Amino acid sequence: MSAKTSTTGSDGFTAEERAAMKERAAELRAEGRKGAKRADGLQAVLDRIAQMEPEDRALAERVHVTVTATAPDLAPKTWYGMPAYANEDGKIVVFFQDSAKFNYRYSTLGFQDTANLDDGDLWPVAYALRAWSPEVEKRVVELVKAAVS
Incomplete structure (x- = not known):
């Protein structure tokens, strides 16, 4: 991974990523009421992430x-x-629960019933997440794609 996308430390988003997200929030607000609501949601998510412990935040x-x-x-x-x-x-599809929220030993990537992950009579809807790697990213992409399909 490049330094720009490295997640092994507690550096968080790069300055470029932060600037791009702020620009996107401003664009959404400029789109009107619906865009403003989406921008407010984005800002709330970014604020919540900023409050997390370094490992959870990354x-x-x-x-x-x-x-x-x-x-x-x-x-x-x-x-x-x-x-x-x-x-x-407006229904939640996917969420991230940081380990500090309930003092767990791992963070959780979870999916609500609106996610299209059905696989027979039993399938996982939550995943322990302890570290980020290319393999983890690939699996998360697969899960999110399936969830919104």
Whole structure:
């Protein structure tokens, strides 16, 4: 990974990534009421991520970038104080729960019942997330694509 996308430290988003997200929020606000609501949701997610412990923050940032790139139609918003991404009906599809939220030993990537992950009579809807790697990113992309299909 390049230094720009490295998530092994607590550096968080690069200055370029932060600037791009602020520009996007401003564009959404300029689109009117619906865009302003989406921009407010994005800002709430970014603020919540900024409050996390360094390891959780690094994971949450990568999840945010991956979900928004993979499923740009999902709207970022907070849900029970967690970064989450909702469909156009406003229903949560995917969320990130940092390990500090309930003092767990791992963060969680979770999916709500609106996610299209059905596989027979039993399938996982939550995943322990302890580190980010190319393999983890690939799997998250696959899950998000399936969830919104």
